[in-house]
Amino acid sequence: MRDHWGNCVTHFDEEVEGFIAEYFGQSDRKCFLVAAAGFDPRSPIIPNLLSKTLGSNLHAVFVREERGENNEEVLRTSADQNEEELRKTISNSRVERITIFDPADNAPIGGNRVAAVLSGIQLPEGTTDLVLDMSALSMGIAFPAARILLDIAERSDGLNLHLMIASNPELDVSIVGEPGEKVQSVRGFAGNAGRDVDIPKARIWLPQLAQKRRGALERIKASLTDLYKICPILPFPARDPRRADALIEEFGDEIRGDWAVDSRDFMYVSERNPLDSFRSIEMLRRRYENTVKDIFDPQLILSPVGSKVMAAGAMMAAIKYELTVQYVEVLRYEIDETAAKAPKMDIVHVWLDGPIYKGYAQQ
Structure with missing residues (x-):
């Protein structure tokens, strides 16, 4: 199990767009996406790419990370705009608002909350692929989500799991x-x-x-x-x-x-x-x-x-x-408005698990 991870199928930049068009363009593909609905401008990139190809065959859960009133107003406005765009882009979607800190003692609880949401998820009938878009998710949310989705994929017959990231170190x-x-x-x-x-x-x-x-x-x-x-x-x-x-x-x-x-x-x-x-x-x-x-x-x-x-x-x-x-x-x-401006986005796809690795033996 997982011996193939050192040699996973990967795609980069234009290759990712080609892969999405060719693979997800097949009529029998039905995809379930987990991604962020936050202020980060990378939030809509992967959902938009998938939606153009999959249309109504794409379902999604968008995670809105809530940190109380700590963030600046401009960031909340950006998050609202991204959430609205994502809802319009993928009609078969819902937004889960995940509280990151317990209001009682300020203890971090976001990981437990997102794990509970995804563990109880009911995938649409006929789902063939899961996609985790890590682009705009915090580590405390993305890592537990990946673990839950991997468990779902490994327990299912014929279900694929993909990681996708729109990356920009300058934006980080x-x-x-x-x-x-x-x-x-x-x-x-x-x-x-x-x-x-x-x-x-x-x-x-x-x-x-x-x-x-x-x-x-x-x-x-x-x-x-x-x-x-x-x-x-x-x-x-x-x-x-x-x-x-x-x-x-x-x-x-x-x-x-x-x-x-x-x-x-x-x-x-x-x-x-x-x-x-x-x-x-x-x-x-x-x-x-x-x-x-x-x-x-x-x-x-x-x-x-x-x-x-x-x-x-x-x-x-x-x-x-x-x-x-x-x-x-x-x-x-x-x-930080003084930081260097981001020249371009790098897009990464990792095919983490699925039937294509069946029988894989590490050499």
Whole structure:
């Protein structure tokens, strides 16, 4: 099971549009989409692409992440506009408003709420494909949603699961989130950190470095004890060839100070291909476990706080190997108008599960 993930069928940019037109254009295709209905301008991109081909054969649930009155008025207005556009684009759809924080104690509950919604979903009769659009979903929502949808797909006969992402690293930088105080595991991604073993634990933390995410990563680091090593993940190759260098400079105090990162411990993964992130984490895990076998209990802890494409690969690794994903939920967002403007959107498709992988054997 899931042995094919290192070699999933993938498409990029214009290839994605061609795939949607050819594959979803078949008359027997009936698709159920889970996507965001938020302020992020990427919200309508994938739904629009699918709707043009599938028409009435497309059904959808759109998640509206509610953070109370914390967000700026302009962001709520943008979210309202995107929600209205999505309702018009896909008539067979509904919007689920997911409360991210418990009003009683401000504890993050969004993951549990979205898991409850999707676990109880009734797919339209004849559904052949599930699509999770991660473009504008927060990690605390996207990761639990992926796990639930994968479980549905794997328990069903003939059901396909696709991940799709409209990615733009420059836009990510312009969306600034204020991290909350509580560090926790993403719902469904506690990993094996709590298992009881007789040998000492050896933890490696893999923080995904991203611009303007120092606050979140500092909180996560402060919550982790007895770390054996820290291996920061950097985007390379990237659309901006100097993005990795800029991140090393931005996190220089942490890298040289409390984190004590050896230059050999940086991980470089593609900003464009989620399978590169998956394979890199998979390889590190395999080598690490072989090295400390029977001496230490190896544990990888992931914190993918930046690019959704890189995060998708980390999510796949976390699901396959039961790894821990630590994060800090965002209290509120604002737009940094001084950030560099986004030149273009990158579109990514990963065919995660389905009958095409039946009988796959890892070579």
